[in-house]
Amino acid sequence: MTITEPSAGPACLPPGRTPTLAHVAELAGVSPATASRVLSGSTRVSRAARMQVEEAVQRLGYVRRRPASREPRTSGAVAAVFCEDSARVFGDPFFARVLWGIKRELDGRAPLVILMAGRPEEWRTTAEYLRGGHVAGVLLISSHRDHPAALVHAAAGAPVVLAGRPLTDVPLPYVDADNRGGARAAVRHLVASGRRVIATIAGPSDMAAGVDRLAGYRAGAEEAGLDTTGLIGRGDFGQLSGEHAMNRLLDRRPDLDAVLCASDPMAVGALRALRRAGRRVPDDVAVVGFDDAPIAQRVRPRLTTVRQPIEDLGARIVRELRACMGGKSLSDRGVVLKTKLIVRDSA
Known part of the structure; x- marks a missing residue:
């Protein structure tokens, strides 16, 4: 695969023009097939190509458009995507507490799908599931720098809210602790x-x-x-x-x-x-x-x-996602919850 210098052209689309996968590929300097593989979580791309596609997705604000035939399959479900492997998710009480807050706020009003994407093969499976149009919204939890939120948003074609401030300059809403x-x-x-x-x-x-x-x-x-x-x-x-x-x-x-x-x-x-x-x-x-x-x-x-109010954080990301699903703008907006020092015996 040959990577060319990224083009500056598609970044300046005419007002109202929706960016396409072809625009992403052109801006990234890769083929549409390579851009598609990046969005699918494939490991059959170089690190340089992946980074260029990620940057293009963020600059263009690209979001995959779902085929109309798949729309009925969403059923209003919410996906909680944990960017950790299963051993970490099941071994750290933080994740159980976040999940409890999510379930408490959903209160049975929407199906909850739990996905784990800590390893490359898990991310590929997760990306393919999201691309299938099965969910109406995504909660991205414990995101690392190499789990770019913009790609999750682009793959899902649905609103995404992050638990934790993103490290990259991605215009998605998030809820974090101070x-x-x-x-x-x-x-x-x-x-x-x-x-x-x-x-x-x-x-x-x-x-x-x-x-x-x-x-x-x-x-x-x-x-x-x-x-x-x-x-x-x-x-x-x-x-x-x-x-x-x-x-x-x-x-x-x-x-x-x-x-x-x-x-x-x-x-x-x-x-x-x-x-x-x-x-x-x-x-x-x-x-x-x-x-x-x-x-x-x-x-x-x-x-x-x-x-830090972990259960409240889980509940708040659900409320923020509902707002996005209700048509509010997905502009960069962060909610920061207060923390409190609890003094006991060790200090």
């Missing part, structure tokens, strides 16, 4: 309690929650005049990654006296690493998590954490 503000409040609490060498275990850099919680930590540290050299670790929101990151932080900065973890499971992993290292919590090292998951109150010491 991740940055919550992390900043946690750092302020740690500083007020006398901690001066405050580390963080950040989440994935390809997810808005990971990016924003790290930004909040940095803002809080800068506000307090703290040096963060060697104090930033990384995890994937899971417990094992938190334990490994805590061990690395202790090796680099044995003088640290506090750690903000970007999820409660990572905080639980950090507690385990600190216990093995002979550090007392909170006497030697204070620990703060994020989410206020059920485990935060079961672990010992009980976890100080930033509470």
Whole structure:
């Protein structure tokens, strides 16, 4: 397959002209067949071609037009698309809580289809299902940078609402928690309690929650005049990654006296690493998590954490999707829900 330089032509369509797959292909500098394979989730395209098609879809605002014969098949169903593999979805209580909020708000008024698209083959299946015109709207949950929302929207040909701020400049509505503000409040609490060498275990850099919680930590540290050299670790929101990151932080900065973890499971992993290292919590090292998951109150010491309204987030994305399905504009509009620091025993 030959990739040419993207054209600038179709990006300036006449007013009222609906972009087509041919326009996407022309702007991306690929063949219509390649553009179609990208929208179908096929892996038989190069990374460069995929990125050019994604950019073209976003610039044009392309959405697949459903054949009229398929319209009756939608039945008003809503698809919840989890951009994680099944092990993560079933193992992290965050997803169950989001799903509970979605079900509570739907209240049986529309069928709910649950799709998981964490692996390439799962995304291909999901894209083909959405292209079949089976759903009237899509809830996109836990989207990563390499799960572009614009392609989901284009494939589904139906309204899409995101749970979480998109990292790309895509004009779709979303509902998020105040991740940055919550992390900043946690750092302020740690500083007020006398901690001066405050580390963080950040989440994935390809997810808005990971990016924003790290930004909040940095803002809080800068506000307090703290040096963060060697104090930033990384995890994937899971417990094992938190334990490994805590061990690395202790090796680099044995003088640290506090750690903000970007999820409660990572905080639980950090507690385990600190216990093995002979550090007392909170006497030697204070620990703060994020989410206020059920485990935060079961672990010992009980976890100080930033509470985000997860069930409410699930309910709100359904309300936003209903608004879009009712004809409201799909312009860029984000809803940010408040977070709250819950102080317990660990910090």
